Amino acid sequence: ATYTVQTSFNAGDFSTQYLTEHWLPKIAEMTGGRVEIALTPNGSVVPAKETPHAVGLGVIDGDWTSVNYFSGLEPAFAILGDLISGYDTPQQMAGFCENGPGEAVWQKALDEVSDGEAHLVGCAPYSREALPARVPIRTFDDLKGKKIRAPEGLASAVFQAAGASPVSIPFSEVYGALEKGIVDAADASAYVNNASTGLNDVARYPLYPGIHSMPSMQLSFNREKWEDLSEADRKALRDWFYMAMADLTRVVAEQDAALAAKDAAAGKVEVIDWAQADRDRLRDVARIEWEKFAAKGPLAKEALDANLAYMKQIGLLK
Amino acid sequence: MRRFFACCAAAMDRVSVFTGQACASLLFACIALSALEVVMRYGFDHPTSWSIEVTMALCATAWVLSVGYVTERNRHISITMLEILVGPKLWRRFRLIQILVSIGAVTGLILAIWSPAMRVIARPEYSGTALNSIQPSYLKVVLLAGCVLYVAQLFANLIRWFQGTEKEDGGGH
Amino acid sequence: MGIEIITILIVLGLLALMAIGIPLGVTTLTVSLVTAVLYFGERAGFFIVSANVTEVLHKYELIAVPFFVFMANVLERSGIAHTLFESMAILGGRFRGSVAVQTTVVAVVLAAMSGIMGGEIVMLGLIALPQMLRLGYDRKMSIGIICAAGALATLIPPSVVLIVYGLAAQVSITKLFAASAVPGLLLASLFIAYVLVRVRLNPSLAPIYDIPETGLPFVQRLRFLNGAILPAVLIMAVLGVIYSGVATVTEAAAIGAVGSLVVAAVRGELSWTMARDAMRRTALTVGSIIWLVLGAVSLIGIYNRIGGGDFLRGMLTSLDIAPIWVIVVMMAIVMVLGTFLEWIAILFITVPIFAPVVQDLGYDPVWFGVLFAMNIQIYYLSPPFGPACFFLKSVAPKDVELQEIFAAVMPFIALQAIGLLLVLAFPDIALWLPSLVE
Numbered sequence: 001a002t003y004t005v006q007t008s009f010n011a012g013d014f015s016t017q018y019l020t021e022h023w024l025p026k027i028a029e030m031t032g033g034r035v036e037i038a039l040t041p042n043g044s045v046v047p048a049k050e051t052p053h054a055v056g057l058g059v060i061d062g063d064w065t066s067v068n069y070f071s072g073l074e075p076a077f078a079i080l081g082d083l084i085s086g087y088d089t090p091q092q093m094a095g096f097c098e099n100g101p102g103e104a105v106w107q108k109a110l111d112e113v114s115d116g117e118a119h120l121v122g123c124a125p126y127s128r129e130a131l132p133a134r135v136p137i138r139t140f141d142d143l144k145g146k147k148i149r150a151p152e153g154l155a156s157a158v159f160q161a162a163g164a165s166p167v168s169i170p171f172s173e174v175y176g177a178l179e180k181g182i183v184d185a186a187d188a189s190a191y192v193n194n195a196s197t198g199l200n201d202v203a204r205y206p207l208y209p210g211i212h213s214m215p216s217m218q219l220s221f222n223r224e225k226w227e228d229l230s231e232a233d234r235k236a237l238r239d240w241f242y243m244a245m246a247d248l249t250r251v252v253a254e255q256d257a258a259l260a261a262k263d264a265a266a267g268k269v270e271v272i273d274w275a276q277a278d279r280d281r282l283r284d285v286a287r288i289e290w291e292k293f294a295a296k297g298p299l300a301k302e303a304l305d306a307n308l309a310y311m312k313q314i315g316l317l318k
Numbered sequence: 319m320r321r322f323f324a325c326c327a328a329a330m331d332r333v334s335v336f337t338g339q340a341c342a343s344l345l346f347a348c349i350a351l352s353a354l355e356v357v358m359r360y361g362f363d364h365p366t367s368w369s370i371e372v373t374m375a376l377c378a379t380a381w382v383l384s385v386g387y388v389t390e391r392n393r394h395i396s397i398t399m400l401e402i403l404v405g406p407k408l409w410r411r412f413r414l415i416q417i418l419v420s421i422g423a424v425t426g427l428i429l430a431i432w433s434p435a436m437r438v439i440a441r442p443e444y445s446g447t448a449l450n451s452i453q454p455s456y457l458k459v460v461l462l463a464g465c466v467l468y469v470a471q472l473f474a475n476l477i478r479w480f481q482g483t484e485k486e487d488g489g490g491h
Numbered sequence: 492m493g494i495e496i497i498t499i500l501i502v503l504g505l506l507a508l509m510a511i512g513i514p515l516g517v518t519t520l521t522v523s524l525v526t527a528v529l530y531f532g533e534r535a536g537f538f539i540v541s542a543n544v545t546e547v548l549h550k551y552e553l554i555a556v557p558f559f560v561f562m563a564n565v566l567e568r569s570g571i572a573h574t575l576f577e578s579m580a581i582l583g584g585r586f587r588g589s590v591a592v593q594t595t596v597v598a599v600v601l602a603a604m605s606g607i608m609g610g611e612i613v614m615l616g617l618i619a620l621p622q623m624l625r626l627g628y629d630r631k632m633s634i635g636i637i638c639a640a641g642a643l644a645t646l647i648p649p650s651v652v653l654i655v656y657g658l659a660a661q662v663s664i665t666k667l668f669a670a671s672a673v674p675g676l677l678l679a680s681l682f683i684a685y686v687l688v689r690v691r692l693n694p695s696l697a698p699i700y701d702i703p704e705t706g707l708p709f710v711q712r713l714r715f716l717n718g719a720i721l722p723a724v725l726i727m728a729v730l731g732v733i734y735s736g737v738a739t740v741t742e743a744a745a746i747g748a749v750g751s752l753v754v755a756a757v758r759g760e761l762s763w764t765m766a767r768d769a770m771r772r773t774a775l776t777v778g779s780i781i782w783l784v785l786g787a788v789s790l791i792g793i794y795n796r797i798g799g800g801d802f803l804r805g806m807l808t809s810l811d812i813a814p815i816w817v818i819v820v821m822m823a824i825v826m827v828l829g830t831f832l833e834w835i836a837i838l839f840i841t842v843p844i845f846a847p848v849v850q851d852l853g854y855d856p857v858w859f860g861v862l863f864a865m866n867i868q869i870y871y872l873s874p875p876f877g878p879a880c881f882f883l884k885s886v887a888p889k890d891v892e893l894q895e896i897f898a899a900v901m902p903f904i905a906l907q908a909i910g911l912l913l914v915l916a917f918p919d920i921a922l923w924l925p926s927l928v929e
């Protein structure tokens with residue numbers, strides 16, 4: 001059968017095209033044609049933040065969504081969706097879901113926003129966002145006093161705690177604000193995307209690999225439809241999701257790295273890569289903000305505890 | 319009985335006009351807030367975190383709650399080409415159908431947004447931004463209020479249709 | 492039931508409801524509710540409608556619409572158009588057809604301040620039409636030029652049509668505003684050229700109009716430029732702010748709204764009653780627009796979900812013709828819809844389906860947006876549903892019949908079509924300016 005899955009990637013995005021070309025045929029192959037997925041772009045059926053309910057009601061069969069959209073519905077998703085300055089690599093974060101305690105607590109949060117009608121297939125990030133900056137921010141201490149565009153709640157709190165002053169402006173304003181120095185740095189997107197929107201032309205000191213955001217996505221299925229699948233097909237679907245995300249991560253990272261190296265060599269930008277010590281210091285500051293955020297609800301607390309436990313397990317935290 | 323209905327319609331008209339004109343003042347406030355934000359951002363280098371969410375909430379309120387006023391003045395955009403073709407008598411029948419279909423559709427919309435609106439009242443939905451306001455919850459509730467106002471005014475128009483006291487078409491183009 | 496049949500049923504349902512005069516917002520809402528409930532059942536169907544409808548209120552860019560409408564309402568009540576018209580008369584000098592040319596120039600300046608069409612035609616209809624008729628200008632030419640030039644309000648930025656297009660097609664409104672400026676001026680030039688050629692061929696169409704000041708040398712006439720100073724400042728404030736990227740389109744619209752009040756105050760025309768009435772009229776206008784948008788968005792969401800978007804896209808892309816002809820087909824569809832539908836309805840029916848195809852074919856959706864806005868120019872004039880003609884009728888002398896107006900605009904529709912074809916053939920006319928802004 002064909003399952004309609006709405007993604008939070010936009011119609012023209014590289015990710016949408018890459019998944020459609022390389023990975024949608026594969027799931028049909030893996031399940032002998034029993035599971036075919038039709039990926040519909042962001043907002044095509046319902047707005048991104050409504051997908052859990054839409055999945056629950058069977059309006060769409062599944063969603064492949066950046067769960068940051070749900071953080072207003074359930075604070076746990078702010079922590080699960082983008083634990084600011086938490087993991088250093090997308091692989092670590094994916095491990096939290098695939099091999100760690102991630103899926104269990106994630107499913108609980110998903111139950112909360114879908115009335116228990118949506119089943120989590122898997123969860124993983126696909127890129128570490130770069131941070132375009134118009135002034136050099138080379139170390140943790142350089143953050144002090146910098147004006148950084150960060151509209152999301154947790155990102156804003158972490159930057160504030162690190163001594164910067166977060167500014168909330170709409171994304172459409174980021175270019176102008178960086179150009180005119182209204183902000184020194186701006187929460188935006190992956191390196192390649194920032195380059196194509198011209199942000200790196202006006203903000204010539206991009207922090208890459210980034211220091212804050214790593215948005216995570218979920219693949220969920222309508223519970224009934226999920227339960228109708230055979231055990232083998234369910235396993236295939238989950239494996240497929242993690243393979244697809246790992247592949248997408250790899251491709252995006254390769255593109256980012258190649259372009260960053262090229263830009264740096266051409267003298268267009270100075271790419272700043274923080275030392276591990278600075279990343280660790282930011283993580284320590286961020287951790288206090290995570291804790292405050294987790295106080296917003298029992299599930300948020302559970303989500304954070306699961307993350308902390310896994311980070312200790314892999315040696316990111318002591 | 320006839321007088322009672324006439325009074326109901328007149329009262330509803332007054333409510334709608336009053337709300338609509340109050341909405342006009344809200345739009346004033348929106349303009350002032352947006353202009354102020356530009357001054358704060360570029361004049362004082364000090365953008366606010368609340369301006370956009372507040373402006374949107376105010377504007378949505380004005381936008382949705384002016385519906386009674388719009389309905390009372392018959393200013394909804396419609397195609398009235400047939401009016402000349404079919405003549406005034408048949409068009410009067412069409413007017414009745416217009417009102418009844420509108421009542422049906424907006425009632426349908428009320429049914430559709432009812433449970434989402436009740437849900438956010440029971441369990442508020444926040445914007446998830448630094449401000450983390452309840453703007454998303456508010457917008458759902460205000461839309462529900464707008465729909466109720468819309469239906470109420472449609473019933474007032476229905477009374478006027480039966481009593482032959484309909485107002486002139488506002489020519490809503 | 493196949494998507495083909497459902498599509499036909501939906502179209503028939505829409506047409507039937509519209510024909511009996513049911514408000515367009517209610518029409519689309521009814522059809523979407525019925526489709527949703529039949530297809531998904533009550534719970535899921537209601538959910539999909541409510542989710543999409545609520546989302547409309549989260550569109551920040553849409554807030555620019557009431558601001559621009561208010562700005563136009565204030566300007567309409569000030570004497571700014573009148574002063575502008577007089578200044579242009581003196582600056583322009585004496586030549587055959589001068590008043591028609593001057594009307595077009597004033598229309599362009601007004602268009603750069605106003606984002607909606609109605610007010611501008613009313614202003615021109617009140618100021619320029621009586622003047623031209625009094626001077627013995629050909630009636631048809633006078634009426635036609637006012638409708639056509641007045642319609643430029645939504646092609647020359649700012650433009651509410653382009654704002655809503657930008658939202659529906661998900662493209663930058665700033666770029667759209669940059670791209671539509673030159674095509675707008677192109678149309679204005681076509682109108683002027685047409686008038687000049689016709690009065691040259693047939694001088695009886697336009698007697699030469701003489702006012703004493705036009706006898707002065709040009710340099711001395713320049714001091715009559717002051718009527719254009721305030722409009723210039725206001726245009727700079729709004730378009731300058733947008734093009735430089737200092738503020739969002741919404742904020743620029745707010746600046747424009749405040750600016751229009753300042754202009755009215757400077758001219759001594761600002762009063763509490765005037766501002767209040769302008770705001771009430773704004774509430775009425777935008778209060779009816781929002782239901783149109785709500786209904787249209789709801790219908791599109793449902794239609795996409797049942798595979799309609801894919802179906803129509805598939806049909807367009809499977810056409811066995813060169814890509815540019817696909818665009819031509821789209822333009823023809825918009826033109827046909829434009830004879831009887833409201834522009835927002837046309838936009839929401841066509842753009843969500845066309846825009847992805849345009850991109851797939853390798854064209855720039857900004858360019859397509861300009862083509863769309865130019866097509867909307869034709870929609871304003873084309874009978875039987877020609878809003879510009881209705882607006883002019885409402886202020887024209889009693890003896891001007893709607894039929895006469897429709898006949899008068901025909902040559903101008905042809906000019907609009909020529910302009911559209913030029914931009915279609917030479918996309919750089921539109922895309923040149925945005926490439927500079929980049």
Ligand code: NA
Nearest residue numbers: 602644647649
């Ligand atoms: Na304009």
Ligand code: NA
Nearest residue numbers: 829870873876
């Ligand atoms: Na038309």
